[in-house]
Amino acid sequence: MRVLVTGGAGFIGSHYTRRLLAGDSRSAAPSQVVVLDKLTYAGNALNLDSVRADPRLRLIVGDICDPVAVQQAMRGIDVVVHFAAESHVDRSITGSGEFVRTNVMGTHTLLHAALGAAVTRFVHVSTDEVYGSIENGSWPETHPLAPTSPYAASKAASDLLALAFHRTYGLPVCVTRGSNTYGPYQYPEKVIPLFVTNLLRGRKVPLYGDGGNRRDWLHVDDHCAGVRLVAQRGTPGEIYNIGGGTELSNRELTTRLLSATGADWSSxxxxxxxxxxxxxxxxxxxxxxxxLGYAPAIPFPRGLAATVDWYRQNRQWWSPASDALSRA
Structure with a gap:
């Protein structure tokens, strides 16, 4: 089996690639993993260092909006797992054009190429943000989409486009919608790595509003496990929510991060x-x-502690990015 992972040098995509090459006893190991990544600010070839020597890995530096690069990457592929996206909400508010280009037009380029390549599965990795906000209860996959941010709207559009390629052309597409994901190798613009890296440097952290916004937290390993189950056994044309099962307000999360880094509320x-x-x-x-038998395996306290430890031990990985963000 030959797998194409788009955005495979990014946070979740690189974790998926490393996990895929490591293999497990429940599924056959891939014969080849092709990573297509533009290596933007959030993509880092260093994220693949631990598997770079694996002869099954091939890294193609290219844009998912470029039909030539996509055709090259798609050649001989059986399964596509599509992570590549512009994903930071704040950036989408100040500049939405790149989000529409990458998330919508890039996905269309990939879907068109996958159809021509007759792939056996196309997993489109999306986000719970497409549903909008919910006061009580939880969204099922059938809930109407009501995205708020330009980022979420671009992902909702790409979800619908992917599902349309299934319904119109028969492309075996599945869509996953994951909740807020955290773990090692996450670029320090998202809340957990931003807070951790700032606190480790003795800097202040910004808490939006009253801190009462609530999110469900999902470790990257559990997220990737869910995506892989969908890639293996998901029903074409279906959507699968992937959650972590730990809901916290931003204020509650901040309290945990302060404790984990030895800081207090003066920060x-x-x-x-x-x-x-x-x-x-x-x-x-x-x-x-x-x-599909999915269940998150990493309790949030253990996952958060391990994540904080990773950033504490890998300052050389995140320091340049943290410095760039502080100058922006």
Missing amino acids: VQPVADRMGHDRRYSVDTTKIREE
């Missing part, structure tokens, strides 16, 4: 709330649990 700087900031996300994971 927290309240800031004006983000425009269009959704209040609460929560996904119903009944479908993936009952159909």
Whole structure:
């Protein structure tokens, strides 16, 4: 089996690639893994260092919006796992054009090439943010889409496009919608690595609004395990929510991060709330649990402690990015 991982040098994509090459006893190891990544600010070839010597790995530096690069990467591929995306909400608010280009047009380029290559499975990795905000309960996969940010809207559009390629052309597409994901190798613009790296440097951290926005937290290893189950056994044309099962307010999360880094509330700087900031996300994971046997394996306290330790021990990986963000 030959697998194409788009965005495979990014945070979740590189973890998926490393896990895929490591293999497990439940599935056949791939004969080849092709990573297609533009290596933007959030993509880093160093994220693949631990598997770079594996002869099955091939890294192609290219843009998913470029038909030539995509055709080259798609050649001989059986399964596509599509992680590549612009994903930071704050960046989408200040500049939405690149999000539409990459997330919508890039996905279309990949879908068109996958159809021509007759792939056996195309997994489109999306986000719970496409549902908008939910006051109580949890979203099932059938919940209407109501994205708030330009990022979420671009992902919702790409979800619908991917599903349309299944319904119109018969392309075997599955869509996954994961909740807030954390873990090692995450670029320090997202809340957990931003707070951890700032606190490790003795800097203040920005807490939006009243800190009451609530998110479900999912370790990257559990997220990748869910995506791999969908790649192996998901039903074409179906959507699968992937959640971690730990819901926290941003204030509660901040408290845990302060404790983990030995800081206190004097390190927290309240800031004006983000425009269009959704209040609460929560996904119903009944479908993936009952159909595919998914269950998160990493309890949040253990996953968070390990993540903080990773950033503490890998300052050389994140320091340049942290410095760049502080100058922006």
